[in-house]
Amino acid sequence: MTSETKFSPGLEGVVACETRLSHVDGEAGKLIFSGHNAVDLAENKTVEEVWFLLRHNRLPDAKELKAFRAKVEEAGKLTEDEVKIALKLRVGEPLSAFRSILSAIASHRKLKPWLNRDMSEIDEEILALSALAPQIVEVIHKGKRPIRKARNNGYAERYLWGINGRRPDAEAVQAVETYLILTMDHGMNASTFSARVTASTGADVGAAITTGIGTLSGPLHGGAPGPVLDMLDGIGEADKAEQWVEDQLTGGRRIMGFGHRVYRTDDPRALTLRRVAEHQSGFRVDLAREVEKAVLDKLSERQKAKAARLGVAVRPLRVNVEFWTAVVLEHAGIPRELFSSTFCTSRIIGWGEHVREQIGNNKLFRPLSEYTGPDVE
Ligand SMILES: CC(C)(COP(=O)(O)OP(=O)(O)OC[C@H]1O[C@@H](n2cnc3c(N)ncnc32)[C@H](O)[C@@H]1OP(=O)(O)O)[C@@H](O)C(=O)NCCC(=O)NCCS
Incomplete structure (x- = not known):
């Protein structure tokens, strides 16, 4: 490393x-x-x-939208062989199964490294892999081939329909659609970064997207909403929230659904999903509101005390997207074990577009490391 390069843990503050x-x-x-x-x-x-x-850096007109919707729906159909692959690999935790299935489908489709290939072909491969997400989750969840969804209203409705096994009501679709859009992309988050790193090597786009899924699965990134519901279950009643939070923090544990690497104020996705949850008026909303307040109060108290002790500025910890996601998705009828896969069903679109962008202007990622071992004797 030269004297100008400085190690930044977690690449915090680094523009990649x-x-x-x-x-x-x-x-x-x-x-x-x-x-x-x-x-x-x-x-x-x-x-x-x-x-x-x-994809196109502008919104579609009505004709373009109709054509794009039809294209996504067609591309989103698993072939008979792919259904068999998915049925074989639907073991273990759903997002792990998703990762294995997507990877296997990419191999089955014989996707090749993108380097020195025609971009229009690669564009199609990316769209096709992303579009498969709803049917992959359906097969993982139901253990059978996807059902027909006649005259469906698009990606969000097909997703929910596949999970619930029947045409979902419009309010639930709207809630899920809002969620899927809000979480479709989010700057240089860990999974997007990792997908771009894999793409930067010239690897096939299936490898890049599979990398993204692996990275998303961690509870510090995309795995928090399931544990959020476990937390609400554990607390049970609003008047127990404060003590529960105190116990967790005293025990040195993290509260799922709070804190963010980039947001220093409210996460706009969390505020939007809170509004959606309040509109749904599900049975958990009041408890969630109380728990949110108790957590924020305690975290703020702690962060202030820590800042005073260390003589540094207070680093605020606010509610993040995962907290209200849990309440919204549960009310829409999505079982908690599928929350991470639902996140994947939206972020896979963002990964695909980032992979295209990376390929369009590629530079192999190759950062430096700071050697901390001994020198040669
Ligand atoms: C999201 C997250 C990983 C961001 O982390 P980060 O920006 O790298 O911040 P750090 O992990 O360095 O944490 C900074 C400090 O805040 C504390 N902190 C951060 N989030 C916390 C949380 N949810 N509960 C309790 N303490 C938290 C850490 O313990 C740490 O304290 P310390 O300096 O005394 O060790 C982190 O806030 C977290 O673990 N949240 C819970 C998981 C979650 O909701 N994930 C979904 C993210 S959308």
Whole structure:
């Protein structure tokens, strides 16, 4: 390392890529997707419209949207062979099964390293892998071939329909659609970064997306909403929240659904999903509100005390997207063991677009490391 290069644990504060896809303004609590406020998109658009926006850097007109929706639906159908592969590999935790199935399908499709190949071919491979997510989750969950979803209203509805086994009601679809859009992309998060790193080696796009799934599975990234429900179950009643939180923090444990690497104010996705949850008025909303308040109070107390002790600025810890996700997805009828796979069903779209962007202007990722071992004797 030269004298100018400095080790940054977790690459915190390091700019690793340029992207036109999304921007997280952690100070202002703002999330932008290709020049649009992500919250506005989530409240007013469909998954396919936002997917098109990321892909083409503009929203589609009605004709383009119709064509894109049809293309995504067609690309999203598993072949007979792929259904058999999925049925064989649907073992263990659903997101691990998802990872294995996607990887196996990419091999089965004989995807080749992208280097020195025609970009239009690679574009199709990426779209096709991302579009498969709803049917992959359906096979993992149901253990049988996907059912027909006649005259469905798009990606979000097909996803929920596959899980519930019947046409879902419009309110549940709207809630899930909002969630899927809000979580579709998020700057240089860990899984997106890892997908781009794999793509940067020239590997096939299946390898890049499979990498993203592996990275997403950790509880510090995409695995938190299931444990959030476990936490709400564990607390049980609102008046027990404060003591429960105190016990967790005293025990040195992390509270799932709180804290974020980039946001220093409210995560706009969490605020939007809280509104969705309040609108759904499910049985957990009141408890969730009380728990959120108790956690925020305690975390703020601790962070202030720590900052005073160390003589540094207070680092605020706020609610993140995973907390209210848990409440919204449960109310929409998605079982908690599928929460991470649901996250994957939206983020896989973002990974695909980042992989395209990486390929379009590639530079192999190869950071340095600081050697801390002994010198040669
Ligand atoms: C998301 C997360 C990994 C971001 O972490 P980060 O920016 O790297 O911050 P750090 O892990 O360095 O934590 C900074 C400090 O805040 C504390 N902290 C952060 N999140 C916390 C949480 N949810 N509960 C309790 N303490 C927390 C850490 O213990 C640490 O304290 P210390 O300096 O005394 O050791 C972290 O906030 C976390 O673990 N959250 C819980 C898991 C979660 O909700 N994940 C989903 C993210 S969308």
